[in-house]
Amino acid sequence: MAESAFEKLVEHARSEHVVVVGAGIAGLVAALECAKVGLQVTLVEASERLGGAIARAEVAGIAVDLGATGWATRNGAVDALVAELGLGDEVVEPANADVWVAVSGGVQPYPEQTVAGIPANPWDPMVRRVIGWAGTWRAYLDRLRPPLTIGKERNLGTLVRRRMGGQILGRLVAPLMRGRYGLVPDAVDVGLIAPGLSSALTRTGSLAAAAGELLAVADDESGVPPIHGLVGGPTRLVDALIARLGDYGASVITGARVSQLTSSGGSWTVTLDTVDETQTLAADAVIVATEAADATRLVPFSVPELLTRELVQDVVTLVASAPAPEEQHTTVFTLNPATEPVVASDETARWTGTVTGVRVARLTYGDLETAPPTAALSDDDVFVKAAREAEALLGLPADAVVEARRDRWVQPPAAVMRGRDEAAQTLRERVGKVRGLGLVGAWVSGPGLARVVAHAREEAERLRVNLLWGTHADGVTLGEDHPLDKREETP
DSSP, X not given: OOHHHHHHHHHHHHHOEEEEEOOBHHHHHHHHHHHTTTOEEEEEESSSOOBTTOOEEEETTEEEESSOOOEEOTTOHHHHHHHHTTOGGGEEOOSOOOEEEEETXXXXXXXXXXXXXXXXXXXXXXXXXXXXXXXXXXXXXXXXXXXXXTTTOOBHHHHHHHHHOHHHIIIIIHHHHHHHHSOOGGGBBHHHHSTTHHHHHHHHSSHHHHHHHHHHHOSSTTOOOOEEEETTOTHHHHHHHXXXXXXXXXXXXXXXXXXXXXXXXXXXXXXXXXXXXXXXXXXXEEEEOSOHHHHHHHSSSOOOGGGGOOEEEEEEEEEEEOOOOSSOOSEEEOSOTTTSOSEEEEHHHHHXXXXXXXXXXXXXXXXXXXXXXXXXXXXXXXXHHHHHHHHHHHOXXXXXEEEEEEEEEEEOOOTTBTTHHHHHHHHHHHHHTSTTEEEOSHHHHOSSHHHHHHHHHHHHHHHHHHHHHXXXXXXXXXXXXXXXXXXXXXX
């Protein structure tokens, strides 16, 4: 590119102002993507804390992660961001990734050869110990059933119930779906949770054989994406993002709630309410990175109702003065969300793999269909309940707990929910029709750092290309006054 055109591009970039509303991880990433190409960026956050679902606190003098503890590596988005921020050498993998399920006979190892909880071999002793002989025989009958639902059923619960029976569904599939995604199987889309399963079922004629076929070609036989974390926890990612935004000259405003967005003549006015005053910001583009409730209030179109559903969970963190047990249960899924945690995890075993005499456990209560059984309990009662259940599920002595903490998280349902893809596509089309508007966040992309980061980068790229090069969603480009319109100056 000729020097004159380059200078015009730099000047043009510096003249464009992007306001990002919301400073969770999606907002921080979107702001960085805009700031690093020279755009003016103002980040506005209603609270005094940045980072959203990534948070840390001290419990009994131990720094513990309260929200996200790591990220799935499959799409590479977070690993690329971590490397860009200079933290690549501090990425860690879980020391232990064993998974268990609590059944009436005690805590049993979760079978390894499964796809979305569907076993490739119902006769596997690990499977039989969880579902019993009757469940094994019922699952085996799938091979003898006519192919009534082959390749057509999108409801995971219905598919498994009809093909393999209630024991596979209730003791393997349901605990995994609730514990990992906060969804009951009937809310899970077969094509999203296990891509290729339907076509494999058509080819093989049975659900077990279809699972086996997918496992044979999978990089990870468990079907679970590898997980990464950071030394010191994911809050270091937030700190690095904030520091990099400072390097690029981005402005950060906290304690300011955006009450209104107004578009006129291709520009935006952002109205901010603080404790002391109301002020406005002029912007060439706005990226809304808030939770669904605030976003639906701000954007100039309706949002599909399914995307606004909320998963409410109580997360109880326990710190105990105790050595690791002889048999560690790193992650345990349970059967009854009405009374038990949907998942319990030994975070010390999961991330350090060393015995320090101090153990950190985390118990999560509630799924999309079931309110947390801890919701109406006092903190003291919750802590007693959690300590008792941590002892039963993780082998953490209840009388060794020295301090506990409860946090309530409200988040969108997982991206594998039935109907979500269609709703998200509808939303993308509506966003694309509004010039200078971007929409990011877990409720848009689906929760999980990998999804949130990847989508935030993509959406920010779409907007910054529009601002810098004049290409908009309707295909219109800027006229002759655009700094790069002189085609002869570009190679």
